Amino acid sequence: MDNTVYNPTEIEKKWRDWWEQNGxxxxxxxxxxxxxxNLVMFSYPSGNKLHIGHWYNYGPADTFARxxxxxxxxxxxxxxxxxxxxxxxNYAIKHGxxxxxxxxxxxxxxxxxxxxxxxxxxxxxxxxxSDPKYYKWTQWVFLKMYERGLAYQxxxxxxxxPHCQTxxxxxxxxAEGECERCGTKVIKRNLKQWxxxxxxxxxxxxxxxxxxxxxxxxKIMQRNWIGRSEGAMIEFPVKDKDLKLTVFTxxxxxIFGVTYCVVAPEHPIVKELxxxxxxxxxxxxxxxxxxxxEIERQSTExxxxxxxxxxxxxxxxxxxxxxxxxxxxxxxxxxxxxxMAVPAHDTRDFAFAKKFNLPIKIVIKPENSSLSPEEMxxxxxxxxxxxxxxxxxxxxxxxFKNKIIEYFENKGIGKRHINYRLRDWLISRQRYxxxxxxxxxxxxxxxxxxxxxxxxxxxxxxVDFNPKGKSPLASVPxxxxxxxxxxxxxxxxxxDTMDTxxxxxxxxxxxxxxxxxxxxxxxxxxxxxxxxxxYIGGAEHATMHLLYARFVTKMLYDAGExxxxxxxxxxxxxxxxTRNGAKMSKSRGNVVNPDDFVETYGSDTFRMYMMFMxxxxxxxxxxxxxxxxxxxxxxxxxxxxxxxxxxxGTSREKSLSLNKRLHYTIKNVENDTExxxxxTAIARMMEFVNDTYDYIKGDINPQxxxxxxxxxxxxxxxxxxxxSEELWHFTGRxxxxxxxxxxxxxxxILKEREITIAVQINGKVRATVKIxxxxxxxxxxxxxxxxxxxxxxxxxxxxxxxxxxKNKIVNIVI
RNA sequence: GCGAAAGUGGCGGAACUGGCAGACGCGCUGGAUUUAGGAUCCAGUGGGAUUACCCAUGGGGGUUCAAGUCCCCCCUUUCGCACCA
Numbered sequence: 001m002d003n004t005v006y007n008p009t010e011i012e013k014k015w016r017d018w019w020e021q022n023g024x025x026x027x028x029x030x031x032x033x034x035x036x037x038n039l040v041m042f043s044y045p046s047g048n049k050l051h052i053g054h055w056y057n058y059g060p061a062d063t064f065a066r067x068x069x070x071x072x073x074x075x076x077x078x079x080x081x082x083x084x085x086x087x088x089x090n091y092a093i094k095h096g097x098x099x100x101x102x103x104x105x106x107x108x109x110x111x112x113x114x115x116x117x118x119x120x121x122x123x124x125x126x127x128x129x130s131d132p133k134y135y136k137w138t139q140w141v142f143l144k145m146y147e148r149g150l151a152y153q154x155x156x157x158x159x160x161x162p163h164c165q166t167x168x169x170x171x172x173x174x175a176e177g178e179c180e181r182c183g184t185k186v187i188k189r190n191l192k193q194w195x196x197x198x199x200x201x202x203x204x205x206x207x208x209x210x211x212x213x214x215x216x217x218x219k220i221m222q223r224n225w226i227g228r229s230e231g232a233m234i235e236f237p238v239k240d241k242d243l244k245l246t247v248f249t250x251x252x253x254x255i256f257g258v259t260y261c262v263v264a265p266e267h268p269i270v271k272e273l274x275x276x277x278x279x280x281x282x283x284x285x286x287x288x289x290x291x292x293x294e295i296e297r298q299s300t301e302x303x304x305x306x307x308x309x310x311x312x313x314x315x316x317x318x319x320x321x322x323x324x325x326x327x328x329x330x331x332x333x334x335x336x337x338x339x340m341a342v343p344a345h346d347t348r349d350f351a352f353a354k355k356f357n358l359p360i361k362i363v364i365k366p367e368n369s370s371l372s373p374e375e376m377x378x379x380x381x382x383x384x385x386x387x388x389x390x391x392x393x394x395x396x397x398x399x400f401k402n403k404i405i406e407y408f409e410n411k412g413i414g415k416r417h418i419n420y421r422l423r424d425w426l427i428s429r430q431r432y433x434x435x436x437x438x439x440x441x442x443x444x445x446x447x448x449x450x451x452x453x454x455x456x457x458x459x460x461x462x463v464d465f466n467p468k469g470k471s472p473l474a475s476v477p478x479x480x481x482x483x484x485x486x487x488x489x490x491x492x493x494x495x496d497t498m499d500t501x502x503x504x505x506x507x508x509x510x511x512x513x514x515x516x517x518x519x520x521x522x523x524x525x526x527x528x529x530x531x532x533x534x535y536i537g538g539a540e541h542a543t544m545h546l547l548y549a550r551f552v553t554k555m556l557y558d559a560g561e562x563x564x565x566x567x568x569x570x571x572x573x574x575x576x577x578t579r580n581g582a583k584m585s586k587s588r589g590n591v592v593n594p595d596d597f598v599e600t601y602g603s604d605t606f607r608m609y610m611m612f613m614x615x616x617x618x619x620x621x622x623x624x625x626x627x628x629x630x631x632x633x634x635x636x637x638x639x640x641x642x643x644x645x646x647x648x649g650t651s652r653e654k655s656l657s658l659n660k661r662l663h664y665t666i667k668n669v670e671n672d673t674e675x676x677x678x679x680t681a682i683a684r685m686m687e688f689v690n691d692t693y694d695y696i697k698g699d700i701n702p703q704x705x706x707x708x709x710x711x712x713x714x715x716x717x718x719x720x721x722x723x724s725e726e727l728w729h730f731t732g733r734x735x736x737x738x739x740x741x742x743x744x745x746x747x748x749i750l751k752e753r754e755i756t757i758a759v760q761i762n763g764k765v766r767a768t769v770k771i772x773x774x775x776x777x778x779x780x781x782x783x784x785x786x787x788x789x790x791x792x793x794x795x796x797x798x799x800x801x802x803x804x805x806k807n808k809i810v811n812i813v814i
Numbered sequence: 815g816c817g818a819a820a821g822u823g824g825c826g827g828a829a830c831u832g833g834c835a836g837a838c839g840c841g842c843u844g845g846a847u848u849u850a851g852g853a854u855c856c857a858g859u860g861g862g863a864u865u866a867c868c869c870a871u872g873g874g875g876g877u878u879c880a881a882g883u884c885c886c887c888c889c890u891u892u893c894g895c896a897c898c899a
Contacts, residue, residue: 005853175895217818217894224817224895231899249899262899302897334898341899348897421898542894612839614827618819621826628852629839639854671830680828683838690838693855758834763880765834766866789866803879809833811879 006638008602012722016118019725024736025120027076029525036073037529038065039508039568041537041545042080042127044500045106046087047095050113052584052592052610052622053538056574059607060616060678061536062119066718067673069120070742076529077120078511080127081107084135085500086164086181089433093466099433100461103130113595118603118721120738127514129503134510135435136456137520138503141552142427142438144559146449150197151427153447157333158426160189165467167193169426169499171225171544180544194428194437194496198551202226202420204565205550214571218542225543227421232405234340234414236261236313239321243272245313248335248419252408253401254342256389257363259353261313261324262306262339264332265289273324275310282307282326289328304329304352316413317404318390327352335419343379344371350379363388364397425548427499432465432472434497442484442491451485457493471495504545505552508532508567523561532568539573546571572676575619577610584622592622604720605631611678611719620679633686634723637716640692641727645709649700659749661691662708666745669715678719685716706731711743759784760811761793769810777804784810 019025040061043054062077069075083103091106092099107128114121128134145151159168163184172180179186198205206226209219231250238245245261263270265286274282285307306327313322329348330339343353343360353360360373364384371380383397392400408414428437436457438450450457460479465472473479474495484491506520512529513522549567557565576583579590598606609630614620665688672681692712695705710731717724717737728737752773759767767789771780781802784790794814801813 220818221894227898229898247899251899304897329897329899331898339899346899348899351897419898539893612826623826623840626826626840632854633839635853675830677830679826680838683828686838756834760834760880763878768834792866801879803833805833805880809880811833813879 004639004642006635006723008604008634008722009599011726012118012602012604015722015725016115019736022736024738025077025122027122027125028074031074033072033074035529036065036068036075036534037532038068038075038077039511039532039535040079041535041541042082042504042507043110044082044085044087045103045110047091047102047106049106050110050594052577052594055117055594055606056577056610056619057537058114058117058119060574060611060676061534062117063607063611063678063718064534064536064673064676065120066721066738067742069738070714070718070740072741075120076125076512077122078125078127078514079114079119079121079123080125080507080511080514081110081129082500082504082507083107083128083130084434084497084503086166086431086433088130089431089465090164090182092433098461099465100130103433116595116598116603117607125511125514127507127510129435129500129507130433132456132458133517134514135459135503137510138435138498138506139438139450139455139457140452140520141502141506142435142498143449143452143455144561145196145555146439148555148559150200150555151194152197153192153194155190155192157188157190158193159186160191161186164431165469166430167191167426167428169501169544170423171425171501171547172499193426194439194494195424196427196551198425198548199420199422201551201554202228202422204554205547208550208554208566212566212569212571214568215539215573218539218546218571218573221542222547225422225547228418229420230416230418232408232414233336233417234316234408236316236322236340238273238324239312239314241272241311243269245269245324245338246336247338247340248417249340251342251345251401252404252414253386253397254345254363255315255317255340255404256386256392257342257344257361258315258320258322258340259343259359259361260322260341262327262330262341262352263309263324264330264337265326265328266332267326267337269338270309270326273309273311278308278310282309285326292328302329304348304355306352306356316408316411323358325352325356333423334421344373344376345379345381347379347381350376361388425499425551427502428494428496429499430469430471430495431467431497432459432463434500435459435503436473436479437494437496437498439494440482440484440491441494442487442489444489445484445486445491448484448486448491454485459497471497473497501545501548505548506556508549509556509562526562530562531564531566534570534572535568536572536574573617575614575617577613577619577622579622581621597627601627601631602634602722604723605634608634608682608719612682614679616676616678630682633682633689634720636693637689637720638723638727640689640696641709641713641730644696644700645706645727645731647696647700647702649702649705651699651701654701654704655695658691658695658708659704661688662711663745663749666711666715666743667750670742670745673718682719685712685719688712713737714740714743755807757807758809759787759790760809761790762813763811766790766793773807780804780810784812 040057065075065077088103089099092102142151159173161168161179161184163182164179168179168186173186174180177186178184206223206228209222229250231248232252234247236245306325309324309326311324313324315322341349343349344362345364362371362373363386365387366380366384386392386395386397386400405416436459438455438457440448440450442448460476463472463476480492482491482493509521509526512525516522553567554565556562579592582588582590584591609627612630665684668684669681713724713728714737724737754770755773756768756770758765759769767787769784769787771783797814799812799814803811
């Protein structure tokens, strides 16, 4: 009987050590094979260590990398740590340990866990963004931005997280108005901050999306985030005042329908617009607005409110007086913070006009109907023919849109304009654990960038890093006091550190030569290895890291530093793993701790089970018992080789069916792996193993069986690397299975000679018949009609139609 | 409110361009082997009906010889955007 026991713990340790000792995964820079840069999003070392989400990112990604290696690519698969930033710092604060120490410890632990995955990482290429050797070059990126006029300081209402005690970029505030990291409600504060001018790249960030193979939903998110809209800026003089309202509109064609204007309550111009008699009401309204939180205020369900300022603007095309209101439905930070209102053709303006009894004036008439202000229930926002629009009546509104802008431009009252929702990237943080901003403030020379040769601006270690609402570095005189590089006089350093997303916006350039110390990256290696061929990571970075990285890449391309302007050619987002149908969280108590399962089942089983649970794109639901299925499968493979690989047999015949099954498996596992359909690839391998167990029930042809099993090991190896290496050596090999070539399948072997097809009568399957593949329609028809089962149904009936889809199905209509 | 994706056995999920729905696995049932097993092997497993029949892919219509797949309406879930002028 069978007492062969699959002991993953022992096997996996053995082969990890062997791989390391023999340098199996050392990246060969000189290889002539085509390169394949397989990248996963690196992790930040917080106290939580590697969780299942990391495993789900890294395990399957490594399977893909191993597959590519067997397919003949020179695969580059590095790993590192995004070590600066809030998670690491908050962990340090909570435990009262210096972040430099806790980060180091966490990295050490996570390295161990990452090694337990058994991935092909070449650790010679490891990155730690909190290492001065790395952040020196993050500061260099800042200086490049500065040099190119893309880094600037300005005072602006910015997002402030009261818990993290720092400002945040727009991208780092959730839709609920909460801090992306800690979930605290974010408030607005007026502060002087550093920004990167990502808005300069808005159009190119849009255009580039058409050239990359990314999930469509991610592209859509980026497009929406950038929010390009075409329209016009139009000036409305204010009656009896030396003032002008400049509005942005995407519907200049509705200019004759303007019946009022609205200014955001917090806009400075409101003071000047408000008349004596309205001042009390306006003051109260502004106060009320400021008390309300941003989210409630910006909700579409929020009922319209507003107050008349007492002033009137003049419509520049017809001289009509139009009242100026303030209302919180106008956002101060978008466009100019003021709008022209056309209730007849804009739903929001319509609701406002209805509420305050403002006139509704129709200027566009739909194709086959007419509108009347009294009967309208909502605004008409489509195109149509112009009416009530002076000399332009009768013109198509779409055509008029362009005509009227030309008219504005000729008269000097407006111009064509493209507006974006995207704002500049706020990169300064009032926190300790980050790369210091390499800038010196000199009373004489102003803002002076730190000369490149003086980099890095080192983060001092002896600092009280507990957040106090201002930069911890500001209270470190040794750090702050510095001589101005220009005039040599006394000056101060900038006390802020950079957003961690700056660190991760260029790390993929550093990987190919992470130890280079005279430049941020090795140009020759970057030319060779970049852009990234496959990037795999979570979808939550759609409008953060993935947008920033593209921006920085484009900037460096413009600066002549690199030869490509899109960093990630192919992108894939893995799904999320749930448990009992719910997201894993500590509060639900349904967290899967990978270490526990790896200990009992081994990393091969753990990795493979994650891949088997569901489609990689959608994730799956974790089942503590389900993992047994994969464990049994691997143990079954183990026993198959140990007990039958060298077994004697006397059969001289090859099993045609098993051989065919092998080729079928090679083909499908190849196709499925290529499209990240790991769950079906594993199912195909299970079918193969089931078939081999059928085969060994009979007499074995030892030579043939060995060949079959050898090839199967190679296709199994990306999925269960340790087990496959073990068995590969068991068969007598001395070299690694990962130095083999992916087997080729033979389409001729896959072609069935005799096939079974279903015969339907009126769409219901009533029989199956065996036919020769590719036989002509007539002979199929006679075979089918002679079938007894078919005869029962067709006897004495009139066959109206006989449909035969080649090699697939027959349907007889009677 | 708008946009996108999805809804298939007791469960996780297959089904690539319309062509035998439920691959593969979990669980369950029965059997074999075993001192015993939560190990292994074999068989069965969508629902109903006493035998080649009927019903089944969220619900309702439709197109087609043929629909999980295409079209229309509705319901539910998840995600994204939320007054962006």
